[in-house]
Amino acid sequence: MKNQHSRVPVSFPYALLALTLLVIAFGAAHSGSLERLDRLLYDSYQQIFFREPAKDIVIVPIDEKSLDIIGRWPWSRSKHAALIEQLTQANVKAIGYDVLFPDTNINDPKGDLAFARAMESNGKVILPVLHEKRPSNRHMSIIQPLEMLSNAARKLAHIDSELDPDGLVRSVYLRAGLGNTEIPSFGLAVTELGLGHSIDLPGVRNSQQTHTLSKNHWIRDYQILIPFAGSPGHFDTVSFADVLTDDQVLGKLHDKYVLVGVTAQGYGGHLPTPISKQSRAMPAVEFHANVVDTLLRKIAIEPLSSPWNILFTLCLVLAPLALYPKLRPRWALVSMLCMMITTFALSAIFLRYFHRWFAPTPALLAIILSFPLWSWLKLESIVRQLFLAKERAEVTVRSIADGVITTDNQGNIEYMNPVAESLTGFRLDEAHGSSLDKIFKPIDEFSGRSQTKQFISGFSDQQIDLPDRSTLIDRYGNEHAIRSVTGVIRDRDGKADGMVLAISDVSETQKIHDHMVHQASHDELTQLPNRTLLMDRLHQAIPLARRNNKKIAVLFIDLDNFKNINDGLGHSSGDLLIKAVADRLKKNGREGDTIARLGGDEFVIILENIAFSEDVASIAGKILKTLSPPFWIGSQEAFISSSIGVSLYPKDGLDAETLMKNADTAMYRAKEHGKDNFQFFSKEMNSRITKRLEMEKHLRYALDKNELEVHYQPQIQLKSGQIVGVEALLRWHHEELGDIPPSQFIALAEDTGLIFPLGEWVIQTACQQASAWQQAGLFPIQMAVNLSPRQFYNQNILQLLKQILTDTHLSPEFLKIEITEGLLMKDFDRTAASLRQFRDLGGKVSIDDFGTGYSSLSYLKHIPVDQLKIDRSFIWDLSNNANDAAITRAIITMAHGMRLDVVAEGVENKEQLDILTEQQCDEVQGYYFSVPLPASKMTELLLNNQETKHANITNKGLYLKH
Numbered sequence: 001m002k003n004q005h006s007r008v009p010v011s012f013p014y015a016l017l018a019l020t021l022l023v024i025a026f027g028a029a030h031s032g033s034l035e036r037l038d039r040l041l042y043d044s045y046q047q048i049f050f051r052e053p054a055k056d057i058v059i060v061p062i063d064e065k066s067l068d069i070i071g072r073w074p075w076s077r078s079k080h081a082a083l084i085e086q087l088t089q090a091n092v093k094a095i096g097y098d099v100l101f102p103d104t105n106i107n108d109p110k111g112d113l114a115f116a117r118a119m120e121s122n123g124k125v126i127l128p129v130l131h132e133k134r135p136s137n138r139h140m141s142i143i144q145p146l147e148m149l150s151n152a153a154r155k156l157a158h159i160d161s162e163l164d165p166d167g168l169v170r171s172v173y174l175r176a177g178l179g180n181t182e183i184p185s186f187g188l189a190v191t192e193l194g195l196g197h198s199i200d201l202p203g204v205r206n207s208q209q210t211h212t213l214s215k216n217h218w219i220r221d222y223q224i225l226i227p228f229a230g231s232p233g234h235f236d237t238v239s240f241a242d243v244l245t246d247d248q249v250l251g252k253l254h255d256k257y258v259l260v261g262v263t264a265q266g267y268g269g270h271l272p273t274p275i276s277k278q279s280r281a282m283p284a285v286e287f288h289a290n291v292v293d294t295l296l297r298k299i300a301i302e303p304l305s306s307p308w309n310i311l312f313t314l315c316l317v318l319a320p321l322a323l324y325p326k327l328r329p330r331w332a333l334v335s336m337l338c339m340m341i342t343t344f345a346l347s348a349i350f351l352r353y354f355h356r357w358f359a360p361t362p363a364l365l366a367i368i369l370s371f372p373l374w375s376w377l378k379l380e381s382i383v384r385q386l387f388l389a390k391e392r393a394e395v396t397v398r399s400i401a402d403g404v405i406t407t408d409n410q411g412n413i414e415y416m417n418p419v420a421e422s423l424t425g426f427r428l429d430e431a432h433g434s435s436l437d438k439i440f441k442p443i444d445e446f447s448g449r450s451q452t453k454q455f456i457s458g459f460s461d462q463q464i465d466l467p468d469r470s471t472l473i474d475r476y477g478n479e480h481a482i483r484s485v486t487g488v489i490r491d492r493d494g495k496a497d498g499m500v501l502a503i504s505d506v507s508e509t510q511k512i513h514d515h516m517v518h519q520a521s522h523d524e525l526t527q528l529p530n531r532t533l534l535m536d537r538l539h540q541a542i543p544l545a546r547r548n549n550k551k552i553a554v555l556f557i558d559l560d561n562f563k564n565i566n567d568g569l570g571h572s573s574g575d576l577l578i579k580a581v582a583d584r585l586k587k588n589g590r591e592g593d594t595i596a597r598l599g600g601d602e603f604v605i606i607l608e609n610i611a612f613s614e615d616v617a618s619i620a621g622k623i624l625k626t627l628s629p630p631f632w633i634g635s636q637e638a639f640i641s642s643s644i645g646v647s648l649y650p651k652d653g654l655d656a657e658t659l660m661k662n663a664d665t666a667m668y669r670a671k672e673h674g675k676d677n678f679q680f681f682s683k684e685m686n687s688r689i690t691k692r693l694e695m696e697k698h699l700r701y702a703l704d705k706n707e708l709e710v711h712y713q714p715q716i717q718l719k720s721g722q723i724v725g726v727e728a729l730l731r732w733h734h735e736e737l738g739d740i741p742p743s744q745f746i747a748l749a750e751d752t753g754l755i756f757p758l759g760e761w762v763i764q765t766a767c768q769q770a771s772a773w774q775q776a777g778l779f780p781i782q783m784a785v786n787l788s789p790r791q792f793y794n795q796n797i798l799q800l801l802k803q804i805l806t807d808t809h810l811s812p813e814f815l816k817i818e819i820t821e822g823l824l825m826k827d828f829d830r831t832a833a834s835l836r837q838f839r840d841l842g843g844k845v846s847i848d849d850f851g852t853g854y855s856s857l858s859y860l861k862h863i864p865v866d867q868l869k870i871d872r873s874f875i876w877d878l879s880n881n882a883n884d885a886a887i888t889r890a891i892i893t894m895a896h897g898m899r900l901d902v903v904a905e906g907v908e909n910k911e912q913l914d915i916l917t918e919q920q921c922d923e924v925q926g927y928y929f930s931v932p933l934p935a936s937k938m939t940e941l942l943l944n945n946q947e948t949k950h951a952n953i954t955n956k957g958l959y960l961k962h
Helices: 012-031 035-048 064-070 077-090 109-122 147-152 186-195 240-245 247-253 284-297 306-326 329-353 361-376 380-399 418-424 453-458 507-521 531-548 562-569 571-588 613-627 656-672 683-702 742-752 755-775 789-794 797-808 821-826 828-841 857-862 882-897 910-918 935-947 953-960
Strands: 057-062 094-098 125-133 140-143 155-158 171-178 218-225 257-262 403-407 413-416 442-444 470-473 479-490 496-505 551-559 594-599 602-610 631-633 636-638 642-649 678-680 708-717 723-734 738-740 782-786 815-820 844-850 867-870 901-905 923-925
Touching: 012 306, 012 361, 035 329, 035 361, 057 064, 057 240, 057 247, 057 284, 064 240, 077 094, 077 109, 077 240, 077 247, 094 186, 094 284, 109 125, 109 147, 125 147, 125 186, 140 171, 155 186, 171 186, 186 257, 186 284, 240 247, 257 284, 306 329, 306 361, 329 361, 403 418, 413 418, 418 496, 479 507, 507 531, 531 551, 531 594, 531 602, 531 656, 551 613, 551 656, 562 571, 562 636, 571 594, 571 602, 571 613, 571 631, 571 636, 602 613, 613 642, 613 678, 642 656, 656 678, 683 723, 683 742, 708 755, 708 935, 723 742, 723 755, 723 923, 723 935, 742 755, 755 782, 755 789, 755 797, 755 935, 782 844, 789 828, 797 815, 797 828, 815 828, 821 844, 828 844, 867 882, 882 901, 882 910
Parallel strands: 057 257, 094 125, 094 257, 125 155, 642 678, 723 782, 782 815, 815 844, 844 867, 867 901, 901 923
Antiparallel strands: 125 140, 171 218, 403 413, 403 496, 442 470, 470 479, 479 496, 551 602, 551 642, 594 602, 631 636, 708 723, 708 923, 723 738
16 A cells, blocks of 8 residues: 655756745845844854964953053054054054044144154054044045144045944955945954965955946945954953053063054943853953964965855755655655754855855755645645745844834735834734835935935835934834834735835944044034034135125134133133133024134134124124133132134135134234233234245345355363364345344245255355365365255255355365254155265264154164264253263263264353263364354364364363453
8 A cells, every 4th residue: 555645756846946946045045135134144153163363363452441541532643653662662563553533743843753754664563544524525535644644644544334234343354445445454454464475365256337437426345244253352462551661561562463443431432243142342442353363374264156055045045845755745744854963064064164154044945944844735726825825924034133024915014013002102903904105204314305205106016225314203202213124015916905114223323323423523522513514614605705795703712811711720610611611602602603613712702793893802702701700610710711713704804714824823912912912913913924025035136146154163072172173154244134043044945945955055155165264285084064954855965065065175074964853754754865975975964953853763873974973952051060970971871882082062161061071072062162254264263273182171171362
């Protein structure tokens, strides 16, 4: 007797079943309807496959400990410079600095310079850039660090991270950019810098043709999935404060990849990841550490290629169909379960050992449906109902955790889940059968138009989504920022039979985004508009005023003697005072006026629709009165006044920059008038500029009129008491203005470019004089000539020196050029190369004003220098100030240790001379020996010194003095 469970023959319905399951699997994969379930499964695997992170990656966090020790954020850039110097000493492979520095540190400009120089010295620092959409025109732009810092960094890298629809970050784009993909990701830049070469980029390429897109589009490429090493806190860390204070930790950082970023709660960016959603968000710097770890180990996860994905899905879907006809019904169910387990295992194996992600849910869906579909083939009468049920299940399942609304083909509501009830304010029994536009009322945030009717009129044609910025208003008037996706339910004939609407509440995400936009355009302390927003509004106000024939007033407000508050009560009290001033300005300002804080104690107010200048004067006077009552800072009473400068459009400027500059100028005029007053900008305020232009005109003709002369100041060797050199100093005697000191015209010459002909003339005259002294039989001495920074960098200085030495028949060994520390540090490599070439000719190099700049002593051993010249500021009080004596001793000792000579300038009395003699200084110059002399008198002095070359050093000063 045959078994009652007769096998289903291979027939057209059976082939149709196989085709249906394949369509389900590939359709689900293509539509992404099961993407959320795939993400949940992927997250589960991530929890299972944790590993030990790479030991050569160390995070230096700006954590709570660092904030307690160093102080409130933001810190002075000098702190960051100190960290870079420590990391340089530790000889790390690369430094990823996950902190954006977009603005100048107004309170500590030296910190900016120190930070930039520290990064230039290190040469291994990566800084981040951000992209954002401008609120004013919705165009994309890139926020990058301060230009000084950008130039100092080795490379800039993007820190773009995309949230998946469920709010988690699982992947990163290795390259991105505005209109192109030239910017590497932060993790990629750190990895390649540490390895010293580019790497073959893994990941999924962007098929979009980037050359057809506008430069306002942010383009991404090379997307990879990140196999996280572990839960937050998994990588080795060394606190920012410990690196600065504990030299013993530097050994832990040697030859490591170091990532610096904020981890303190409430201060830095934290990203939700698959491994942190149940505990705490992962700091952005640790996210980048995972990217570096992934790239170093070459374990980046990529989706399984399409051909292999199709092949495995095909095998998994068809395998149970091949087994079902051969098994009893109950074993067919077991077979289905085994195939499900096999699918899970196959996906896990690919992920763990081949670093490929095979999304199993489309195949799982097909396997799950295979058994009932195969069973239901016997019941042809219910095939149609099963098809419709499957379609509804497929469209609905993708948004289970979100609000879900289903409708019939007339747009009437059939089902709402609890989340949808909460978002709309209607219960299912109240909404059932009602039209969708009565229950679901979204509006476009930008246009303010309702978006509901387009669903009812157009859902039968294709999927329709709401705009990115949509607001849902519930029955009680409450607003929810939402993101919505629709799906059309079709019957077996392809006709629309209803719609599924999935709604995600993104209110919190929108608040975070709006907060970040607000922070970028507002002052953090006062919440007033910052300079960026101020200039944007001023640029918009000018065309409007031009069209309406109105005036604009710019009021530049500076608090008087604010430094006394900071010094007396502390910076925290100063911050409270700034906030109190801002509150008064806002409280007493006109509606529609822009009140902004530029930083420090500077505020700017833009007054629009001004008819008469007298109205501005009235408002300025009101501001002075507003700020005159005392402020209470805690228990302390503080009085503050202000100086206000006013510029008017169009009288004082036709563009925003000019109006701001002139208002600033007027503010300083108010300061000069005793403070606590306001001044309108006027042309008289430009008198200084006029005088400067007049001085420039005179200086241009000074050479032609023979008004310039080179004087020479002797340099005395302490051991022999002889003049071994002179410094050439430019002097200007104007026929009308008299003697003009160099402090008044050298800087002017630098600014106007006149330093080039003047500098060339001084070098030519000095070398010619030195050659003349030698031809007259005097003992050869060195001629020292100062080179200005602009002359050094903008002329072919080496070629110029060669030509002058040839023309004057002066040997290069008797020419010494003096450069400042600032010039040395401006472009170290280029400067060192030029100086080395001059030294190769036989010339000498001296660093002038040593000790007053910002150069690192470590640079001295890498540059060709013969001599250090101690600045006169250390000599002035040498006999009375122990600190100055200690500094000069340290400079002399260090220089001698490096086989460099030392010259002390500005020696004016015997006490200074005795101390320098005791400290074994090599040479001295100053008024104690001689003032700068014209060539004729200097010749006499050289003759006398040559005749008395064995003169006693104690009496030499009296002998040489003129």
